[in-house]
Amino acid sequence: MNSPTKQRYRVKFPPSTAHDLDQDEVYFHIIEEGGREVKIRFHDYDQIFLRPGLYEQLFYDRLKCTSPTKVGELLERSLATVREPITALRVLDLGAGNGMMGEVLKERHGVARLVGADIIPEARDAAFRDRPDVYDEYFVADFCALQSGDQERLEEWSFDCLTSVAALGFGDIPPRAFFNSLQLVKSGGWVAFNIKESFFNHSDQTGFSKFIRELIFSEYLDVYHIERYRHRLSMEGAPLFYFALVGQKTATIPADFLEMVGLSD
Ligand SMILES: C[S@@+](CC[C@H](N)C(=O)[O-])C[C@H]1O[C@@H](n2cnc3c(N)ncnc32)[C@H](O)[C@@H]1O
Structure with a gap:
């Protein structure tokens, strides 16, 4: 990179x-x-x-982070199993930061449209400063409560893929923001993200863990690939393991899904 x-x-x-x-x-x-x-x-x-x-x-x-490469590879592999070209995707990259995942999607995989989103303007400014040709558009917005103007502009992109790398949970993107982004992806579209390994552990009762576990066992997502891999090193040089997950959205998720699984804002 x-x-x-x-x-x-x-x-x-x-x-x-x-x-x-x-x-x-x-x-x-x-x-x-x-x-x-x-x-x-x-x-x-x-x-x-x-x-x-x-x-x-x-x-x-x-710290040897490998996650954009890993998630990008698994997305391409999942699409290959159903003979869909990754190049045709219209991707929303949530928690895009300064564009590390965007760079992989655009330069390595050649996706057709790529829109970044982040909650801080410094991320968008850094992405346009450091990787000016990666994102077609970049939204600075709180996806927990999208303004109607942003919602409409986002819908115009007709996303068929959502990516989120090194950004879910942990004081970063909360369940509501991820859920609202997922709803912007049409049925039959793809979702590719990574998440700390403890999020799949039943002893982890945080909101994000519950949401992810409910989502991946729900009828709204067909999981194509889950892989445990080394996301990066800790400061001590110890491996930090994450899961990378790729799935296909099968239907519009009910608006009250979060409440149904016991989560409220
Ligand atoms: C570790 S960076 C990951 C950046 C990039 N995806 C990558 O792989 O290098 C996490 C990003 O998530 C963003 N973020 C945190 N909370 C967020 C939220 N609620 N909504 C959108 N982005 C958020 C941060 O501002 C930051 O840019």
Whole structure:
């Protein structure tokens, strides 16, 4: 994958005692010119995306993230089983960030239309700055409560695929936002995402886990592929395992599906 810039940052990871933090609380420092140390949490995406190349240096070069490649490959393989060309897809990439998944979909797989979406403007700005030819359009919106104008513009794209990589759960995209995005995909369309392995564990009673488990065993999704793989390394160098999942939406999901499975906002 291309790094948008040759700029490199002096990144300093904290001592190991700071490591019993949740994945969204993990932090590092960068040493800026003049020696100033700036503390940044992994989930301070606004701060990370403001610095061209920092996201790639941290998550892809140093922590060896493989997820866009993995999810893209499994999507193509699933489509091949039903002899549909991946190139014809019209994809909504939710939690698109600065475009790592978008780059794979566009450059490696050649999808026909690609629309990014994220909740922070810094993500869209970084995507257009670093990968200007990847997304046809990019929405900055809260998909939990889409404005009617955004809803209409999104519907005009007639999506037949939703992707979401390294963005579901964990203080990132909540069930309602993922659900609303899924509803933008027509019946017979595809969904491809990854999720932390514990989300499939019945002892995990968080809203997102419940939603995903209910969805994949429901009549609204035919699962084509689930694979456990190494998403990336932790700061300690330990493998972090995720599941990549590809499915085909079989029908419009009832508007009260979340309530039916015991989730309310
Ligand atoms: C780890 S980045 C993943 C970026 C990209 N998909 C990739 O694979 O590199 C997670 C992204 O999800 C976005 N995000 C977090 N919560 C969100 C929400 N509720 N709706 C949309 N995007 C969200 C963040 O702003 C961030 O850009």
